[in-house]
Amino acid sequence: xxxxxxxxxxxxxxxxxxxxxxxxxxxxxxxxxxxxxxxxxxxxxxxxxxxxxxxxxxxxxxxxxxxxxxxxxxxxxxxxxxxxxxxxxxxxxxxxxxxxxxxxxxxxxxxxxxxxxxxxxxxxxxxxxxxxxxxxxxxxxxxxxxxxxxxxxxxxxxxxxxxxxxxxxxxxxxxxxxxxxxxxxxxxxxxxxx
Amino acid sequence: xxxxxxxxxxxxxxxxxxxxxxxxxxxxxxxxxxxxxxxxxxxxxxxxxxxxxxxxxxxxxxxxxxxxxxxxxxxxxxxxxxxxxxxxxxxxxxxxxxxxxxxxxxxxxxxxxxxxxxxxxxxxxxxxxxxxxxxxxxxxxxxxxxxxxxxxxxxxxxxxxxxxxxxxxxxxxxxxxxxxxxxxxxxxxxxxxx
DNA sequence: ACCTGAACACCGTTCAAGT
DNA sequence: ACCTGAACACCGTTCAAGT
Numbered sequence: 001x002x003x004x005x006x007x008x009x010x011x012x013x014x015x016x017x018x019x020x021x022x023x024x025x026x027x028x029x030x031x032x033x034x035x036x037x038x039x040x041x042x043x044x045x046x047x048x049x050x051x052x053x054x055x056x057x058x059x060x061x062x063x064x065x066x067x068x069x070x071x072x073x074x075x076x077x078x079x080x081x082x083x084x085x086x087x088x089x090x091x092x093x094x095x096x097x098x099x100x101x102x103x104x105x106x107x108x109x110x111x112x113x114x115x116x117x118x119x120x121x122x123x124x125x126x127x128x129x130x131x132x133x134x135x136x137x138x139x140x141x142x143x144x145x146x147x148x149x150x151x152x153x154x155x156x157x158x159x160x161x162x163x164x165x166x167x168x169x170x171x172x173x174x175x176x177x178x179x180x181x182x183x184x185x186x187x188x189x190x191x192x193x194x
Numbered sequence: 195x196x197x198x199x200x201x202x203x204x205x206x207x208x209x210x211x212x213x214x215x216x217x218x219x220x221x222x223x224x225x226x227x228x229x230x231x232x233x234x235x236x237x238x239x240x241x242x243x244x245x246x247x248x249x250x251x252x253x254x255x256x257x258x259x260x261x262x263x264x265x266x267x268x269x270x271x272x273x274x275x276x277x278x279x280x281x282x283x284x285x286x287x288x289x290x291x292x293x294x295x296x297x298x299x300x301x302x303x304x305x306x307x308x309x310x311x312x313x314x315x316x317x318x319x320x321x322x323x324x325x326x327x328x329x330x331x332x333x334x335x336x337x338x339x340x341x342x343x344x345x346x347x348x349x350x351x352x353x354x355x356x357x358x359x360x361x362x363x364x365x366x367x368x369x370x371x372x373x374x375x376x377x378x379x380x381x382x383x384x385x386x387x388x
Numbered sequence: 389a390c391c392t393g394a395a396c397a398c399c400g401t402t403c404a405a406g407t
Numbered sequence: 408a409c410c411t412g413a414a415c416a417c418c419g420t421t422c423a424a425g426t
Contacts, residue, residue, distance in 0.1 A: 019409060042399065053411040058401070115367065122368040159379055162371050166360035173309065174316040177356050185353055189383025213390060236418065247392040252420070 023060050025050040030067050038111030039068055065127040076130040079106050083137035093150035096141045100164050104179045107168035114168035135161055152192045217254050219244040224261050232305030233262055259321040270324040273300050277331035287344035290335045294358050298373045301362035308362035329355055346386045
């Protein structure tokens with residue numbers, strides 16, 4: 001049994017029972033509303049759906065990013081863990097490819113999330129922390145592929161993250177765009193030609 | 195002397211003198227406000243700066259895209275003309291590269307413009323018309339590079355536009371991103387390896 | 389014809405008052 | 408300690424009244 005299932009507060013001290021329930025309801029409501037309308041959805045909607053006052057939302061989640069971060073927290077952990085597993089794979093290029101696909105899926109969880117992630121990696125919000133830990137794993141995967149000689153030595157991990165983020169940004173704007181296809185093409189450009 | 199300098203109405207009949215002046219003032223104000231705050235800037239700000247009522251703004255430009263389209267109209271024409279010139283170039287791959295760089299510069303005119311362009315190419319706004327005419331030239335440039343054997347035959351012009359749009363979207367979110375570098379990397383992936 | 393601005397329906401954020 | 412919702416400052420959009 002995962003201890004995460006019983007984690008009540010990722011923050012400091014235990015919450016009062018009603019506060020704890022409100023927090024859970026807010027996350028549930030935010031999940032539904034973000035899924036339907038993206039991460040720029042109305043906060044009033046979320047509070048109403050959770051059956052709490054708007055002030056309670058702000059007390060638990062002072063910024064929109066706090067709400068987003070709490071929602072995708074476990075997913076970020078999974079992406080990071082997946083990246084660490086993939087560091088052990090034989091084919092470092094394929095490992096990088098697989099990992100970037102999972103990053104694309106993560107970014108597509110809610111419309112607007114990809115943008116928040118890009119903004120966050122240049123800032124210092126709580127969402128930014130998650131992004132940077134994630135990017136650190138990506139940097140290792142890139143380095144390993146370069147050591148194996150399958151990624152061009154002049155390419156930086158920022159290049160790889162930027163291209164992946166770019167693709168995440170464009171695919172969330174309409175169904176015309178195929179993320180996996182674009183990612184494959186972009187990776188072809190980073191591949192070292194023997 | 196370019197006739198464009200004397201074009202008063204890209205629309206229908208001549209405007210009353212005061213309306214014509216208001217239209218010019220609105221475009222001037224929008225130019226300044228979009229430059230400062232991006233294409234999502236407050237329309238009230240623009241009307242106030244132009245010294246007209248908000249209703250006048252809506253009369254001249256019923257949607258935000260109408261305003262954006264009028265502002266970048268000549269620029270879109272230039273990008274299209276440049277593309278047609280480049281169709282005559284010897285090296286079709288280099289021509290495509292050069293043209294896509296100009297598309298990136300165009301998209302970077304106002305923060306938020308790249309997003310509007312992507313949205314527009316899936317819609318039917320006036321901005322969408324401009325986008326589609328522009329994309330048609332891009333499609334020709336891609337086809338020609340493929341005929342020359344310098345772009346992979348399995349790549350579509352949508353791939354090329356999508357990757358370029360993706361890069362335009364990511365570079366407008368902070369100074370960390372280098373569009374020309376990312377474009378170069380992406381194009382390496384599309385290049386046919388002899 | 390065209391312009392104006394009040395009116396309406398939203399939104400994010402704060403904070404005094406309650407329990 | 409926590410919750411509530413009114414209050415404030417915004418925003419986009421419409422439309423009746425003016426010239």
